[in-house]
Amino acid sequence: MPLTFYKKPALVVYVTCGDPDLVTTREIILAAIEAGADVIELGVPFSDPVADGPVIQRASERALKGGACLSQVLTLAAEVRQHSQSAGLIVFSYLNPILRLGVEKFCKVARHAGVDGVLLTDLPVEEASEYLEAMRANDLAPIFLAAPTSPDARLKKIAEASQGFVYVVSRTGVTGARQNLADDAKQLVRRLRRVTKLPIAVGFGISTPEQFAETGKFADAVVVGSAIVETIERNRGREAEAVAEFVGKFCSRQLQKA
Amino acid sequence: MATVPRTTNAKVPTLSSTKNVDLRMGHPRGSSMHNLPGRFGVYGGRYVPETLMAALDELEREYEKATRDKKFQVKLDELLRTYAGRPTPLTFAGRLTRKLGGAKIYLKREDLLHTGAHKINNCLGQALLVERMGKHRVIAETGAGQHGVATATVCALFGFECVVYMGTEDMRRQELNVFRMRLLGAEVRGVDSGSKTLKDAINEAMRDWVTNVRTTHYLLGSVLGAHPYPTMVRDFHRVIGREARAQILKAEGKLPAAVIACVGGGSNAIGAFYEFIKDKKVRLIGVEAGGRGYTLGEHAARFRGGSPGVLQGTYSYVLQDGAGQIATTHSVSAGLDYPSIGPEHASLRDSGRAEYVPASDAEALEATTLLARTEGIIPALESAHAVAEVMKRAPKMKKSDVVIVNISGRGDKDIGILRENLKID
Ligand SMILES: Cc1ncc(COP(=O)(O)O)c(C=O)c1O
DSSP states (O other): OOOOOOSSSEEEEEEETTSSOHHHHHHHHHHHHHHTOSEEEEEOOOSOOTTOOHHHHHHHHHHHHTTOOHHHHHHHHHHHHHHOSSSEEEEEEOHHHHHHHOHHHHHHHHHHHTOOEEEETTOOGGGOHHHHHHHHHTTOEEOOEEOTTOOHHHHHHHHHHOOSOEEEESSSSOSSOOSSOOTHHHHHHHHHHTTOOSOEEEESSOOSHHHHHHHHTTOSEEEEOHHHHHHHHHOTTOHHHHHHHHHHHHHHHHHHHO | OOOOOOOTTOOOOOSSSSOOOOOOTTOOOOSGGGOSOOEETTEEOOOOOGGGHHHHHHHHHHHHHHHHOHHHHHHHHHHIIIIIOOSOOEEEOHHHHHHHTSSEEEEEEGGGSGGGBTHHHHHHHHHHHHHHHTOOEEEEEESSSHHHHHHHHHHHHHTOEEEEEEEHHHHHHTHHHHHHHHHTTOEEEEEOSTTSSHHHHHHHHHHHHHHHTTTEEEOOOSSOSSTTHHHHHHHHHHHHHHHHHHHHHHHHSSOOSEEEEEOSSSHHHHHHHGGGTTOTTSEEEEEEEEETOSSTTSOBOHHHHOEEEEETTEEEEEOBOTTSOBOOOOOSSGGGOOSBOOHHHHHHHHHTSEEEEEEEHHHHHHHHHHHHHHHSOOBOHHHHHHHHHHHHHGGGSOTTOEEEEEEOBBGGGGHHHHHHHHOOO
C-alpha cells in the first residue's frame, strides 16, 4: 500500500478536485507527484464546507459550478493511479456526498480506483462504526483527525480507529494559511505518540518551505493544502506548472537538508 | 425529481433511483458518556470536525448536571417569569373561528414574549449554561433575526461578548432586527456565501466556533446541529406545550384535536408538540415553507423534496441533489428558509406521530392579513405558515373540535416585506 512515508518528512498535497476543472486537476496532481509529493489528498468539493477557510471555500464553489462531484473524483483517482503507482491517494471529503452515494458503494468504487485511504472531516470516530466496517472490507485506510482540543482518551480512540497515519490538526480553526504555527501541534504530536505507533501527518496552515521544515522536525509528514489551492487560483492557465514549481521548493529544501 | 411519498411509516425515501443506503450510522451508543439520547430513531448524532468534539462533550455534561440541579431550574423559571414574560396566554380566536366556521381555534401567544418570539426561552437556558461553563464569548446564527435579537438580549443581560452571523440576504429582509441587535451591543457579521441565508450563517458560526472553541459558546437557535443541541434546545422550549396543555384543559376541559406549528429548524414546533406526544389522539401538525413551488430551490419543504443526509452536525432530512450537495431554498420567511430539519421531527414523521405539510409564500401572506384583521394580531411570517394551515383545516373539522396554533412570534420584524408584498398602502 503506497501510504508509506519513504522520506521524512513526507509531503502531502491537498487539491480541491474540479478547480478549475477535472482535466486540469489531473494535470496538477501528476505535476505535483512528479515534483516530489508523496501523498495526494483528493478534496471532494462540497456546498457547505464548514471546516474550510475562504481559500478552499472559493475553490469548492468554482469546482461545483463546473459540475464536479464525488463519482468524478473517483474516476479521476483511477486515472491518476494509472499514471502513478507510487503516490498515496486519499479521498478527502465531507460526509454527505459519501452518504448519498452509499458508504459501501463508495468504498468499493474507491478501492477499485486505487484509492488508499479516506478522510472525512465531519465524521468523528464515535459515529464511524459502519463506515469502518465498509472501509475494512475494502482494504481502505480510514484516517481520522486529531485536534489540539482532543483529550487523551479521544486520541486513543482516534489512533485505534485510524490506519496508514493519523492527521494532526495543527491548531483550532479552519483550513488556511497562517503566519505563525502555534505550539499546539508539537504538543499534540507528543501526546499522540504516547498512544500510537502510526505515522503522524500535521496539517492546517502550513504554507512555506520554512514551516514545512520546522514541522518536519516532529512530524512524519506535512500537509500543504490552502497554499496549493491558492497557487492554483492565482495561476490561471498555467496551474500545473505553478504547482510543480511550488512543490519543488518544498522538496529541494529537503534535498538541501539531506 | 421524485417527491417523497407522504404516507405514515414511510421507509426512508430517496430522491434518485440510486439506492440510498440507510446507514444508521452510530446507533445509540449506550456508553455511560452518552446517556442522553443523542438519537431520535436513526436521526440525530454528532457529525462535526474533531476540534469541536470536546466542547460538545463539555456542553453535554454541563447540561446533564444542570438538569439535575434544582437551583438551575429555579433560576431559569424565574428568568422566564420575571424577564421574558411567561406564562404566555392561550387566546381564544373567536372571530377567526367564526370566519372559518369549523373547529374552535386557540392561539398560543409566544409572540407576547420579550423580544417578540419563542427564541428567548432557549437563549435564557443556554445563557445560564454559559455562565456555569465560565465562558464569556457567545456566537450565534440568525435567519429572521429573532434568535439573533434574543441572543443579543441575553448577552446584554449576562454581560457576555456577542457576535451574530447573518446572511446578507436576511440582513436585507430583516433589517429592523439587525439594528436591534446592534443597539443591544452585539456585533452582526454579514455572511455573503451560498444563498446568503440561515444555512450560510450557521456555516460561518461553526467556523468561528472551530477557531475560538476554547473561549466561546455557540448559542444555536433551533433543534438542529450536533448532540446535545437538538435535545437541549427542545427541553428549553417544552414549556410552550406544557403551559398550553394545562391552559386548554382549563379552558375547554379537554385536549385539542390538533396542535399546529411552523417548522424551520423546528424549535417552536417541538416545544409545542412535546407534551402532547403521549396524548395519541392529538394530531401534531408541522408546517414547512412551501415557498413558490416544488422545484428544488423554490421551497424549504424538507419532507416534500428531501432525503436523509448529514448537514451541519446532524443526520436528518435534507434538501439535496443527487450528488449530495445541499440545495438552495426559498421562503418569504427567513426563519423557515433552511434545507434541513431537526432530527426529532424526522423521527416523528417517519413514525407517523406527527404530520408535516407545506404552506406557500402566498398562503402565509394571506394568513397574516386574515389574523391581523380578525384578531388584531400581526404574526411573524414564520408563524403565519401555521395560521395558513389552520385556515385550510379548521373548516373541515367539527365545531366541537379544538385546535391550538402556536404563534411563535410577532410580525413587527416583517413590516418591510409585508409592505413590499401586500401593497395595501
Ligand atoms: C417567529 C419565528 N418562528 C419560527 C421560527 C423558525 O424556527 P423554529 O422552527 O426553530 O421554531 C423563527 C426563526 O427564526 C422565528 O423567528
